């Protein structure tokens with residue numbers, strides 16, 4: 001390992017030379033409190049910025065083990081440090097002048113969710129810290145401007161490290177609070193099932209967001225307050241007693257007039273599979289970790305999925321047990337989304353009427369009279385929703401503002417009334433009793449068949465696999481785009497990137513035509529758990545910025561890939 005002085009001398013030597021001379025800086029350098037590693041150097045000022053990492057030994061970093069004694073505390077600590085470092089690097093008003101990405105410093109931008117990221121990783125045994133960042137090495141045209149890089153590496157970075165990675169300089173109370181909050185959230189998530197619940201929304205939570213393009217809490221919003229019928233009190237390890245609405249397992253309907261806050265509640269439940277940072281307003285909105293938002297997704301591809309639970313006897317005679325299409329309809333896409341979620345091991349479906357295919361949700365009496373059931377390939381969800389719970393243990397929360405058809409089947413009916421929930425189960429049930437009974441299918445469904453075996457594609461064998469991330473909306477692999485826009489619980493673009501790497505890793509190492517998709521996802525999850533997220537990328541020149549996706553989203557990504565050999 002070289003010293004920081006070596007690096008300084010090197011920079012002086014290559015100043016004003018052609019840009020490729022920057023490649024000589026690749027290596028590791030000992031600074032006072034940390035080791036700087038230049039893992040990858042960009043080829044020119046316009047290319048993707050260079051990748052750097054900073055390692056601080058556990059002894060120097062000095063974080064007390066209590067802050068990372070469990071995985072969820074460790075992830076919360078890493079998240080807090082990433083945010084701190086990012087803030088300091090951003091504040092440094094210093095801006096290198098030059099061409100292309102000169103002087104640009106970037107690292108993960110964390111949103112409201114607390115996610116495990118490659119950006120910052122703390123070794124649970126040694127306490128060693130690793131932080132990754134990208135720096136655009138400065139140039140004028142294509143001529144190296146080493147003076148500017150020296151300012152970044154010898155002035156800016158040491159200050160950022162000092163202010164964010166050394167425990168002695170940090171607000172200990174704040175860090176402990178972040179770890180405690182994460183642990184309380186995890187405690188609730190783990191307690192839900194035993195309490196017969198699938199979600200919890202604390203009193204006082206702020207569910208709406210500031211705007212359609214901001215995840216910050218809305219100012220002046222009506223705080224959440226549980227109806228007394230559904231009010232439960234939990235005793236959290238750190239915060240102590242907390243009261244809120246427990247959504248019981250089973251079938252729950254959320255009704256109410258337009259604009260009364262139904263979708264906002266559902267959205268909060270969707271993201272309640274993740275922890276949220278303090279101040280978000282949804283810190284104590286916690287959902288069953290396997291929950292899946294289900295929606296219609298016209299145009300998606302479906303690969304050998306058994307949708308016979310909902311769709312049978314298509315007019316073109318197409319097989320619905322191994323259903324295959326490049327262009328699904330609203331109802332077939334939504335059916336596939338349910339069945340794939342079952343395959344992914346969900347125990348809670350979240351559905352909003354606003355984004356559902358009507359013919360997948362209901363068939364009214366009159367329509368059943370006019371178009372006989374033999375002529376209708378779709379068994380709507382309304383005829384399966386009880387069965388999903390009674391036979392498969394899968395609960396459903398449905399937002400429905402326009403159809404009362406589900407009243408009879410629901411276990412609980414919540415009305416959103418000017419953003420405040422009311423339990424109207426008894427009233428709605430009484431009213432429903434006066435209406436004609438909706439016919440229920442006589443035959444129970446055949447349990448879906450998840451015995452899918454995926455074969456690897458030859459183009460993944462070589463070294464040259466092209467992965468391009470499309471922000472939060474998807475990834476493109478070898479020019480095949482995987483559209484993730486409607487995988488609504490994907491919270492971060494780095495998760496989308498990780499999904500791309502999951503697919504590549506599986507293609508190279510796991511797919512063999514024998515393993516089922518379930519086994520493949522199992523192994524990917526185990527890899528991330530055992531070797532860390534960075535292992536996915538198998539990169540020798542520094543791991544890219546990735547955030548850990550849930551297993552559910554790995555399934556969702558594989559299911560939307562159009563490149564499977566048919």
Ligand code: ADP
Nearest residue numbers: 208209221222257258259260261262263264419
């Ligand atoms: P619905 O689905 O019932 O039609 P939405 O959930 O879309 O209604 O909410 C309608 C509007 O009300 C949105 O702009 C949302 O931000 C806002 N809103 C939701 N909940 C609250 C609240 N608790 N306090 C203030 N405004 C809210």
Ligand code: MG
Nearest residue numbers: 262263264354
């Ligand atoms: Mg709505």
